[in-house]
Amino acid sequence: MELYDELVARGLIAQVTNEEEIKKLINAGKAVFYIGFDPTADSLHVGHFMALCLMKRLQMAGNKPIALIGGGTAMIGDPSGRTDMRQMMTKETIEHNCECFKKQMSRFIDFSDDKALMVNNADWLLDLNYIEFIRDVGSHFSVNRMLSAECYKQRMEKGLSFLEFNYMIMQSYDFMALYEKYGCNLEFGGDDQWSNMLGGTELIRRKLGKDAHAMTINLLLNSEGKKMGKTQKGAVWLDPEKTTPFEFFQYWRNVDDGDVIKCLKMLTFLPLEQIQEMEAWEGSQLNKAKEILAYELTNLVHGEEEAIKAKDAAKALFSSGNAANMPSYTLKDEDLTDGSIDILSLLYVSGLVPSKSEARRAVQQGGVSVNGEKVTDIKTSYTASDFAEDMVLKKGKKNFRRVVVK
Numbered sequence: 001m002e003l004y005d006e007l008v009a010r011g012l013i014a015q016v017t018n019e020e021e022i023k024k025l026i027n028a029g030k031a032v033f034y035i036g037f038d039p040t041a042d043s044l045h046v047g048h049f050m051a052l053c054l055m056k057r058l059q060m061a062g063n064k065p066i067a068l069i070g071g072g073t074a075m076i077g078d079p080s081g082r083t084d085m086r087q088m089m090t091k092e093t094i095e096h097n098c099e100c101f102k103k104q105m106s107r108f109i110d111f112s113d114d115k116a117l118m119v120n121n122a123d124w125l126l127d128l129n130y131i132e133f134i135r136d137v138g139s140h141f142s143v144n145r146m147l148s149a150e151c152y153k154q155r156m157e158k159g160l161s162f163l164e165f166n167y168m169i170m171q172s173y174d175f176m177a178l179y180e181k182y183g184c185n186l187e188f189g190g191d192d193q194w195s196n197m198l199g200g201t202e203l204i205r206r207k208l209g210k211d212a213h214a215m216t217i218n219l220l221l222n223s224e225g226k227k228m229g230k231t232q233k234g235a236v237w238l239d240p241e242k243t244t245p246f247e248f249f250q251y252w253r254n255v256d257d258g259d260v261i262k263c264l265k266m267l268t269f270l271p272l273e274q275i276q277e278m279e280a281w282e283g284s285q286l287n288k289a290k291e292i293l294a295y296e297l298t299n300l301v302h303g304e305e306e307a308i309k310a311k312d313a314a315k316a317l318f319s320s321g322n323a324a325n326m327p328s329y330t331l332k333d334e335d336l337t338d339g340s341i342d343i344l345s346l347l348y349v350s351g352l353v354p355s356k357s358e359a360r361r362a363v364q365q366g367g368v369s370v371n372g373e374k375v376t377d378i379k380t381s382y383t384a385s386d387f388a389e390d391m392v393l394k395k396g397k398k399n400f401r402r403v404v405v406k
Helices: 002-010 019-027 046-060 091-105 131-134 143-149 150-156 169-183 191-208 245-253 257-266 272-278 284-301 304-317 345-348 356-364
Strands: 012-018 032-037 064-069 117-120 186-190 215-217 328-332 340-342 368-370 381-383 391-395 400-405
Touching: 002 019, 002 046, 012 191, 019 186, 019 215, 032 046, 032 191, 046 064, 046 186, 046 215, 046 257, 064 091, 064 169, 091 117, 117 169, 150 191, 169 191, 186 191, 191 215, 245 284, 245 304, 257 272, 257 284, 272 284, 284 304, 284 340, 340 345, 345 356, 345 368, 345 381, 345 391, 356 368
Parallel strands: 032 064, 032 186, 064 117, 186 215, 328 400
Antiparallel strands: 012 215, 340 381, 368 391, 391 400
């Protein structure tokens, strides 16, 4: 199976400008392609995961990736998928975030010997002359067409600033700059970026008289149609300081049964034939598939050593039998005070300790953990939504409770 057909079979491709041309380019390893990353935080997260995996797949087939860090466009903020204006960031914050991105991307992409490039659009955007730019580039954009784009339509009711209105033109200019500087002939992005990407192909055609192509990848959605990569605590980060390798492993280990095969296809590098065999798995076999998914992705992001440690820690967590056989406690409405319960009360009502004073001692002595993470603050509390996924409460080495809500 050739690369393009594999991308289709894995459910990765959403929209393309010219399927036959793109297929020829990437199958022959002739694509010089880019994906943009706006450095709005100091770590990449699961939302970027699909793009990083796609870059790795294409590079393995001989194509050349360009990771475009949006040091310039981040000064504006992308309105796509937003109902409010993004917070403005300082130049220093953006530069710091760019450095963090570079380090994390190197785990996925080989930047040695000119096999890939990492460039920052601040290098050309921040020095533009405004009058020259709007005469030279702005004249090729129709305001009517821009306002019909989904990313702008969503914002028109609440108000769209002129600052953000420029984002599509900036992103289109990026594609043209990369085409001229590095021979970049293909842009990849999330499906919500389609309008911006078409702006780039059109600008290259009008200004340079050349053909360039765009392809969007499907967003990583769960079976309920919501973006994956969020927990009750917030985003699932690739930085181990923000999301530990164990938490990262557990996130994938706990995906819904209906999402595990899709995630294996879209995110892992396991052969499709192996994944297709898993499609027939049911019941406890699905837990095995989830463990494979969690291990493969943790290995990809954090390396083999951390993946093995996370897998072993997860097994140790459930060593008193699997989660289904573990003693459980169903949280009642009366257990909650103003919608939450503190760790001492949780230990007591679940039956792990005979009194709250013993619960206090256990926490202060470091003998209590929740989902493998040690709890050291006696004031730690949890809301009902924290129990939406399995919560495993542990006291000492062998005393477990699975806490659930009705």
